[in-house]
Amino acid sequence: MDHLINAFEKLNGLLFESWLQPLLFELGCVNLAEDAYMASEWFLLGILQIAIMVVLIRPLEKFFALEKHQEPASVRVDVMYTLIQTLGLFRLFFFLLFSMPIDWIWGYLRTLGVPTFHLELLIPGLADQPLMSFLVYLVVFDFFNYWIHRAQHQIPAWWALHALHHSQRSMSYWTDSRGHLLDDVLLAMVGVLMSSLIGLQPGQFVGLIVVSRLFESVQHANIDLRWWGVLEKLWVSPRFHRTHHAVGIGHEFKDGQLGGHNFGVLLPWWDIMWGTANFSHHYEPTGVRDQVFEGVSYGDGFWEQQWLGLKRLWVTLANTHRAH
Ligand SMILES: [Zn+2]
Ligand SMILES: [Zn+2]
Numbered sequence: 001m002d003h004l005i006n007a008f009e010k011l012n013g014l015l016f017e018s019w020l021q022p023l024l025f026e027l028g029c030v031n032l033a034e035d036a037y038m039a040s041e042w043f044l045l046g047i048l049q050i051a052i053m054v055v056l057i058r059p060l061e062k063f064f065a066l067e068k069h070q071e072p073a074s075v076r077v078d079v080m081y082t083l084i085q086t087l088g089l090f091r092l093f094f095f096l097l098f099s100m101p102i103d104w105i106w107g108y109l110r111t112l113g114v115p116t117f118h119l120e121l122l123i124p125g126l127a128d129q130p131l132m133s134f135l136v137y138l139v140v141f142d143f144f145n146y147w148i149h150r151a152q153h154q155i156p157a158w159w160a161l162h163a164l165h166h167s168q169r170s171m172s173y174w175t176d177s178r179g180h181l182l183d184d185v186l187l188a189m190v191g192v193l194m195s196s197l198i199g200l201q202p203g204q205f206v207g208l209i210v211v212s213r214l215f216e217s218v219q220h221a222n223i224d225l226r227w228w229g230v231l232e233k234l235w236v237s238p239r240f241h242r243t244h245h246a247v248g249i250g251h252e253f254k255d256g257q258l259g260g261h262n263f264g265v266l267l268p269w270w271d272i273m274w275g276t277a278n279f280s281h282h283y284e285p286t287g288v289r290d291q292v293f294e295g296v297s298y299g300d301g302f303w304e305q306q307w308l309g310l311k312r313l314w315v316t317l318a319n320t321h322r323a324h
Contacts, residue, residue: 008048012041035096038202039089045210046086053082053217057173064223066242066283070170073300078174080302085177085184086213094188102196118199134207137200139267141208144194146270148187149263154253156320158186160312164305166245167298169287175220176213180309215266226281233272233279236264243278245286252289 020036084090106116119140120126120133127133152162161180168175195205219241226232226239244251244262251260261278264271271277290296299305 008044012037012044015044016040038096039092041206042089042092043087045206049086049210049213049217050082052214053173057218057221060218060225061173061222064225066222066224067170070172070222074168074170075172075174077300077302077305078168078172078178081177081179082174090181091184091188094185095192098189098192099196102192106196116199117197120199134204137198137204138208138211140198141194141200142265142267143270144190145265146263146267146274148190149265150258150276152183153251153260153263154258156253156316157313158183159253160316161186161309163288163312164298164309166251166286166288167291167305168245169285169292171220171222171242171245171286173217173221176216181306182309182313212266224283233268236262236266236268239281239283240264240268240279242283242286243280246284247287247289247292248284249278250289 016037020040021033024030024033024036110116118127120136123136126136152158161183164183165175165179168178194200200208215236219236219238221238223238226237227235231237232240240262243249244260249260253259258276261276262268262271263276268277285292288296288298291298297308299308
């Protein structure tokens with residue numbers, strides 16, 4: 001693992017020195033070197049992620065396909081979402097943007113004598129064990145993500161955006177990235193806030209993102225797969241997440257009730273604890289209820305989907321305003 005990380009750092013350093021640094025020098029913005037280094041790291045990790053997805057997950061879809069007939073055009077849009085998210089540096093931009101005020105607040109608190117909080121320092125010896133401390137952070141982060149995902153379904157305005165992720169009726173290993181750009185901005189904001197609260201280092205944060213993205217890609221894959229025995233209750237499987245996307249369970253928030261199941265992102269534990277887990281082994285069509293039963297359109301192409309998302313948000317906000 002260490003060798004892999006070293007090789008990756010070397011490659012990134014090489015690319016940075018031979019391409020980016022001379023370019024920044026030429027443009028007269030050497031002061032951006034640190035951000036540019038992080039951006040190139042992010043970009044390279046994105047390429048690596050897509051390579052792993054295509055080499056490892058695509059064959060699984062080929063051999064264990066669950067839905068034999070999928071809408072190719074609809075899957076192609078998800079490929080575009082993945083490219084925008086992993087290579088588009090869009091998310092990184094917002095991470096850097098939101099980090100600024102938070103860093104400033106922490107800096108100010110430090111001058112008042114408030115120490116920076118690091119979760120790993122709470123347990124003696126944990127900081128010396130990188131793998132264990134990474135796992136502890138993963139569990140804490142996932143706990144937060146469970147509640148964030150519930151909020152995406154429960155807060156009508158947030159659901160107006162998150163519904164786009166659920167509108168895919170031909171789910172594949174590309175679907176994880178399908179989402180509204182405004183939803184991404186909100187998630188980036190909450191993500192920066194969470195990592196600063198638990199004292200996550202940038203390196204650990206990137207590690208968490210990479211691990212999460214790969215497993216989330218597997219979860220959305222068009223495969224008939226659940227984990228063996230008790231593992232199914234320990235780690236989210238494609239079957240577990242597909243149930244979250246099932247139309248029949250009704251994942252919309254209605255009459256003051258949170259519908260749906262399986263909000264856990266990597267660990268099903270929180271769903272088990274809060275009574276939202278569903279381990280039944282049967283597959284139903286995926287999508288949003290009004291899309292399937294009332295023919296409501298969520299858009300075919302990228303821009304149409306983004307535009308309709310904004311419209312849904314506008315209508316929801318206007319309705320909430322009128323109700324008060
Ligand atoms: Zn959801
Ligand atoms: Zn999903």
